[in-house]
Amino acid sequence: MNAESKTVLITGGDGYLGSSLAASYLESTDASLILWLRAGGAEEFENKKSALQRRFAGHASRLSYAAGDLLDDEPFRALDPRGIGGIIHAAAVTRFNVDETTARAVNLEGACKLFRFATGCPSLEAFGLLSTVYASGLAPGAIAEAPLDDGHGFSNFYEWSKWASEAALLKHFGDLPWRIFRVATIIADDERGTVRQQNAFHNTLKLLYYGLLSVMPGLPETPLYLLSGEFVSRAIFALMRRPSNRVIYHVCHKREEALPLRDLVDIAFEVFSQSEDFRLRRILKPLYADLGSFELLADGVEKFSGAVVSQAVASVAPFARQLFIDKDLKNTNLTAALGRYPDPELRRLAAETCRRLVESRWKPHGHDAR
Ligand SMILES: NC(=O)c1ccc[n+]([C@@H]2O[C@H](COP(=O)([O-])OP(=O)(O)OC[C@H]3O[C@@H](n4cnc5c(N)ncnc54)[C@H](OP(=O)(O)O)[C@@H]3O)[C@@H](O)[C@H]2O)c1
Incomplete structure (x- = not known):
């Protein structure tokens, strides 16, 4: 995506990956960013904003902030869809012990609210959904960078909700310029x-x-498919800026490297x-x-x-x-897009x-x- 001239919206903008990706855009492009943050009220929003302003000091003119909660009926109502060229959905409940109701409301229904908002963004060139390799649930053996089914079940509602958000994107919002990033386990x-x-x-x-x-x-x-956050942010940043849409990437190493x-x-x-x-x-x-x-x-x-x-x-x-x-996670799309990645x-x-x-x-x- 030619993000240089358009605005990139990042949900979960103060989360681990959301904020790392914001740093990549600020350091390597001229794009403006909207960091969308979960905040229950004005005070929490101000606190989160101040922390990010300190972290991204020097880039103030390219940053704006918005608050909301994926549990709200219309969490993106306050955003102007015009001029948004890229969206990265990094907001989610990421605890493995999340309960079913919360996982469904935030990770599935909340994601669908963003997909709907994205359909009304006239200049959208790339929509990145952050997912996990465990959206494949308990499926063993070869896992391709392709749509998944739920036939093997899941270890927990986190995994299920990430699978369900991918499935909803593909089924109901397939016309969006989507790309799905299934990320492995970040350990450092x-x-x-x-x-x-x-x-x-x-x-x-x-x-x-x-x-x-x-x-x-x-x-x-x-x-075990283990990664550094640096590897993941670099990969997603590069993959978001490629012209090809509707591609699933496994952001992980190959089985023989695990x-x-x-x-x-x-x-x-x-x-x-x-x-x-x-x-x-x-x-x-x-x-x-x-x-x-x-x-x-x-x-x-x-x-x-x-x-x-x-x-x-x-x-x-x-x-x-x-x-x-x-699991034998395949990363053919990742390697084809990035070329050789650094030795694991x-x-x-x-x-x-x-x-x-x-x-x-x-x-x-x-x-x-x-
Ligand atoms: N880090 C990893 O190892 C890893 C691996 C595989 C996949 N992923 C995927 O990558 C994405 C980002 O993960 P991360 O590690 O950056 O997670 P994170 O640090 O936990 O960030 C998640 C963000 O989502 C926000 N959020 C939570 N509930 C929300 C709600 N109801 N409304 C709006 N925002 C809400 C959080 O805000 P609060 O903190 O204020 O709640 C936080 O900003 C997730 O989709 C995750 O599944 C991460």
Whole structure:
């Protein structure tokens, strides 16, 4: 898309990927941006806006802000559709333990409100829907960059809602200049292992470090598709600016480049062992458990453990079923569009991420405007 001359609207403009993509546009184009933020009232909007203004100081003349909530009836009513050349939908509830009602209302129905708004943007050249490789749910084997069905079910309502938003886009708004980005798991901002946003991945490592996860759900050989946020933002930024529409991209590496679960656990223990604090606790690597045994343990933890542990386990448990599924994610469209991407170096990324997590004891890095 020739975004240089038109305005790009980014929903979830203060979220992890929304704000990273805003930074890419500000640094590498002359485009104006509208950052659309979730805010319950004027004070929350002002606070979010101020944080972004600090982060993007120097670009004030190209930035404007709008507030809303995907739960509102018409969340984009205040926006002028004329002049919008690109839209990136990065707003979503991203917790794996989100309940069905919220997932449906925000991630499916909220996305449809934006699709509808987009149909009224006369100059729209590109609409990017941020999705996840787990929109493929529990499907094993080869997963192409093509529409998905829901035949294998899902691990959680987050996955289901991301699948459902893709399906709604393709079925009811197929004429939009859409592109779908199915992103794999971001574990760090960059190859130095800086972590601004934590998720189930980091919570699992935390449980392992403190010896609170003696059994690991999953099969040791399950491939993990791990990425840095930098890789993802660069890829989506480049793909948004290509002329071709109606393409699905898997923003991830190939299966042979992915890291087996066993290797991640080995790398984590190797890094953890460099800390005396960890060595003194003589913590053993977890045993691999079947899903039933893990669910029993998670259930016990919820009933009998303190808030910190049960919250961490609650964020891991809704994802556990994926650790038994061997997905062979294809990234043909991604590689054809980007050419050769940098070598994944996933072992180093995983090791550096573990090292930074231990150093910070899981305190997120510089959590200002996310
Ligand atoms: N990061 C990853 O590893 C990853 C991997 C695969 C796919 N993705 C996809 O990428 C997209 C962006 O993810 P992210 O990591 O940037 O997530 P994030 O940091 O959690 O950002 C999500 C954004 O959505 C906003 N939001 C939540 N509920 C909303 C509502 N009701 N109305 C309006 N806005 C709402 C959040 O605002 P508040 O914070 O104020 O609620 C936040 O700005 C999502 O679609 C996600 O599924 C991310």
